[in-house]
Amino acid sequence: MLAETRRYNVLACGRRWGKTTLLVDLAVNAALDGKRVGWFAPTYALLEEAYGRMRRTLEGVITQAAQSPHPRLELYTGGAIEFWTLDDPYKAGRGRAYHLAIVDEAAFAKRLDVAWEESVGPTLTDYRGSAWFASTPKGKNYFFELWSRGQGDDPDWKSWRMPTSTNPHISAEELAARRRSMPELAWRQEYEAEFVDAEGAVIRREWIRVADPPERKALEVYQGVDLAISTREDADYTAVVTVGKDKEGRIWVLDAVRTRETFHRVLELIKSQAARWQPRVIAIEQVQYQAAVVQELLRTTALPVRGVRPDRDKLARAMPLIARYEQGLVYHAPALPKAFEEELTAFPLAEHDDQVDALVYAYQASAGGWGLKPETQRRYAVR
Ligand SMILES: Nc1ncnc2c1ncn2[C@@H]1O[C@H](COP(=O)(O)OP(=O)(O)OP(=O)(O)O)[C@@H](O)[C@H]1O
Numbered sequence: 001m002l003a004e005t006r007r008y009n010v011l012a013c014g015r016r017w018g019k020t021t022l023l024v025d026l027a028v029n030a031a032l033d034g035k036r037v038g039w040f041a042p043t044y045a046l047l048e049e050a051y052g053r054m055r056r057t058l059e060g061v062i063t064q065a066a067q068s069p070h071p072r073l074e075l076y077t078g079g080a081i082e083f084w085t086l087d088d089p090y091k092a093g094r095g096r097a098y099h100l101a102i103v104d105e106a107a108f109a110k111r112l113d114v115a116w117e118e119s120v121g122p123t124l125t126d127y128r129g130s131a132w133f134a135s136t137p138k139g140k141n142y143f144f145e146l147w148s149r150g151q152g153d154d155p156d157w158k159s160w161r162m163p164t165s166t167n168p169h170i171s172a173e174e175l176a177a178r179r180r181s182m183p184e185l186a187w188r189q190e191y192e193a194e195f196v197d198a199e200g201a202v203i204r205r206e207w208i209r210v211a212d213p214p215e216r217k218a219l220e221v222y223q224g225v226d227l228a229i230s231t232r233e234d235a236d237y238t239a240v241v242t243v244g245k246d247k248e249g250r251i252w253v254l255d256a257v258r259t260r261e262t263f264h265r266v267l268e269l270i271k272s273q274a275a276r277w278q279p280r281v282i283a284i285e286q287v288q289y290q291a292a293v294v295q296e297l298l299r300t301t302a303l304p305v306r307g308v309r310p311d312r313d314k315l316a317r318a319m320p321l322i323a324r325y326e327q328g329l330v331y332h333a334p335a336l337p338k339a340f341e342e343e344l345t346a347f348p349l350a351e352h353d354d355q356v357d358a359l360v361y362a363y364q365a366s367a368g369g370w371g372l373k374p375e376t377q378r379r380y381a382v383r
């Protein structure tokens with residue numbers, strides 16, 4: 001790859017391929033050569049990782065390691081590396097000039113198009129600098145556009161696609177085990193570095209098994225709640241989904257209900273579903289508008305409520321559950337409403353996905369997931 005380098009280079013690779021290792025090497029060598037380098041990443045956590053690696057590598061030749069106004073390393077050679085997040089795609093690198101711009105995990109930047117055209121690109125004009133974009137793909141977004149440019153006949157652009165398996169430091173057995181534990185589509189994106197379409201990421205109808213669930217006492221029951229933000233006609237539904245886990249670890253979807261009612265009615269619905277199924281945990285999505293629901297339930301009931309904060313995007317969150325469906329380990333009770341299956345098989349492209357979200361929360365709770373214990377949450381509840 002290094003032998004084939006052009007002015008603009010786009011590298012799509014699988015997780016743990018060695019992207020950051022390669023980019024750090026490029027940045028370090030350029031800075032030792034007296035060049036000015038701009039390092040860009042979507043989040044501060046990613047920047048810190050790279051900053052730490054370079055600081056350790058360059059120990060002894062650093063004249064200044066500053067944190068403000070943004071992290072930077074100045075070297076005896078006159079070279080420097082400056083670090084920017086792409087949080088604000090209009091601001092990164094403003095007023096600077098670089099010989100080399102590096103964007104790690106480019107596919108995850110919020111507005112890579114704006115960041116490149118208005119912020120990162122212009123930093124290269126003074127020195128006719130070059131750029132590297134590296135990332136694991138994330139569907140066909142702007143990173144894919146840049147990568148495609150490198151496959152065309154523009155002599156300034158070059159791109160590569162490298163599956164994780166081409167990293168000789170990663171064990172083939174370990175990779176094979178990962179592959180078995182994840183949905184095919186996720187594998188292709190994360191480890192084969194393919195630009196897959198989200199359309200492929202659905203739960204197929206034929207994966208769904210329908211059967212009479214075991215007796216209630218043979219199941220550990222969990223509920224997930226996805227709260228709607230408002231009661232407007234076109235707004236989302238509040239959905240409550242109940243799952244049971246049997247001794248073999250199979251998941252039974254027992255019940256799914258939804259409503260577009262008011263705050264008070266939503267509380268009543270959650271309480272009645274809890275009374276009906278006696279769940280071990282009720283995992284309720286808790287983002288700013290909805291914290292009141294969790295607090296109210298903790299204050300006025302003894303229900304095993306846990307507020308959960310969705311961390312990743314919907315699709316990423318649903319992946320482990322999708323894998324379960326694909327493996328034939330999820331069963332639906334025959335009484336489930338038709339609309340539930342419709343929504344599930346149209347995910348993630350359907351208009352509504354509140355029942356899928358609620359199902360994912362219930363599944364995560366059944367998997368021993370996350371969320372604070374009710375006692376802890378009561379202690380810190382805002383009264
Ligand atoms: N050329 C190399 N020489 C030695 N080890 C390497 C090399 N390239 C990669 N590795 C090793 O491979 C692993 C992954 O490296 P790295 O963190 O750079 O990958 P990445 O693609 O950035 O991963 P992620 O997808 O998690 O960001 C690390 O253990 C790293 O030490």
Ligand SMILES: [Mg+2]
Binds near residue numbers: 019020021
């Ligand atoms: Mg990396």
